[in-house]
Amino acid sequence: MRALLIDPSAPRGLRLGEAAEPTPAANQAVVEVKAISLNYGEVAGLQGGQAGEVNGWDAAGVVVEAAANGTGPAVGSRVVTFDWGRGWAQLRAVDTGQLAVVPDGVDLGEASALPVAAGTALQALRRLGSILGRRVLITGASGGVGRFAVQLAAKSGAHVIASVGSVGRGDGLRELGADEVVVGVDGVEAPLHGVLDNVGGPNLARAFGLLAEGGVIQSIGATSAEPTVFEPYATVGAHRRLESFRLDGKIADDLAYLAGLLDTGALDPQVGWRGGWESYEDAIEALLSRKVAGKAVLDVA
Ligand SMILES: NC(=O)c1ccc[n+]([C@@H]2O[C@H](COP(=O)([O-])OP(=O)(O)OC[C@H]3O[C@@H](n4cnc5c(N)ncnc54)[C@H](OP(=O)(O)O)[C@@H]3O)[C@@H](O)[C@H]2O)c1
Numbered sequence: 001m002r003a004l005l006i007d008p009s010a011p012r013g014l015r016l017g018e019a020a021e022p023t024p025a026a027n028q029a030v031v032e033v034k035a036i037s038l039n040y041g042e043v044a045g046l047q048g049g050q051a052g053e054v055n056g057w058d059a060a061g062v063v064v065e066a067a068a069n070g071t072g073p074a075v076g077s078r079v080v081t082f083d084w085g086r087g088w089a090q091l092r093a094v095d096t097g098q099l100a101v102v103p104d105g106v107d108l109g110e111a112s113a114l115p116v117a118a119g120t121a122l123q124a125l126r127r128l129g130s131i132l133g134r135r136v137l138i139t140g141a142s143g144g145v146g147r148f149a150v151q152l153a154a155k156s157g158a159h160v161i162a163s164v165g166s167v168g169r170g171d172g173l174r175e176l177g178a179d180e181v182v183v184g185v186d187g188v189e190a191p192l193h194g195v196l197d198n199v200g201g202p203n204l205a206r207a208f209g210l211l212a213e214g215g216v217i218q219s220i221g222a223t224s225a226e227p228t229v230f231e232p233y234a235t236v237g238a239h240r241r242l243e244s245f246r247l248d249g250k251i252a253d254d255l256a257y258l259a260g261l262l263d264t265g266a267l268d269p270q271v272g273w274r275g276g277w278e279s280y281e282d283a284i285e286a287l288l289s290r291k292v293a294g295k296a297v298l299d300v301a
Helices: 108-112 113-125 144-155 202-208 252-264 277-288
Strands: 002-006 014-018 028-038 059-066 079-082 093-095 099-101 135-139 159-164 178-182 192-197 211-219 242-245 271-276 295-299
Touching: 002 192, 014 113, 014 277, 028 079, 028 113, 028 277, 059 093, 059 113, 079 093, 079 108, 079 113, 079 252, 099 252, 108 113, 108 242, 108 252, 108 271, 108 295, 113 144, 113 192, 113 252, 135 144, 135 202, 159 271, 192 202, 202 211, 271 277, 277 295
Parallel strands: 135 159, 135 192, 159 178, 192 211, 211 242, 271 295
Antiparallel strands: 002 014, 028 059, 028 093, 028 295, 059 079, 079 099
16 A cells, blocks of 8 residues: 655655555454644654654544444444554554544545644643633644634633734634734733643743643643743742643544534634645645644545
8 A cells, every 4th residue: 555654764754655554453443544634743753653664643534444343433434533653544454442433524634634633622621621711822823733722712611812923823813713812922911721832932931920820731742842941939839730731542532522513613624734645745844834724634545
């Protein structure tokens, strides 16, 4: 089968080539992949892996072999899938606890945008507790996680403050439900009930200083690649927390919920770049140079 393979000698560390077809475990369905979405963590060199391996977290397609243990959907079902690898290929064997059926009205490319980005936004927001009527800051709001987080936080009744890197990157965020769009954390007023932080760096320390008593930051990512320095005593005093976050991969129920939101139009997939998978270099370039508003999706031929 065709796959995007790790190749350290290639310009983006990837090449389209041939890989062995997967052999499914009893709890895995085999899916013919129709679309994949790219995530910052996969294309910024954070994931690692050996030459010749297939990476890729998000993929949507059609079940061509149901799981032998009887779990999961039947052959012919349209599904969105997640795993920490092996998604960028024409066939993926995936645990039935890590996929969900995609409603007929939802495009598979748009569904492929969901797992890591929307799953992270959903799970991280839950960690803030009730946000009804509360002020929530989302950094990196222009990106994949950020655009889903803005929508889900607004839907949950929060006062949403969307933080971006430059004015133009804030386009469209008010329409998605942001009450305020700010550059960095300039002008953000205390108190914040919660923060979803995708960017790290100096603004993470500033955001910590804006937390209400009992407030919490979910540290999701660090795209700024800058250190965070806390001034002496900045972390002392009223009870505030900085929590590390990692997506829980047993995500079937969350994926079903999110795909349902796409179906009713309650969630917009925010696909800001789409093309054939042979154009993967262009997609990666656009994502890493902060030109994609939301998600980059590749159609798999
Ligand atoms: N912990 C987990 O389980 C988990 C899950 C998913 C994602 N993540 C992490 O979360 C982060 C966001 O992921 P994503 O998929 O949403 O990425 P993305 O779509 O590429 O968005 C990243 C955002 O970060 C901002 N950014 C990039 N470089 C920056 C810089 N030098 N300074 C300030 N802001 C910068 C950009 O906003 P502007 O262009 O507006 O500046 C961009 O919109 C990544 O670090 C990723 O690894 C972690």
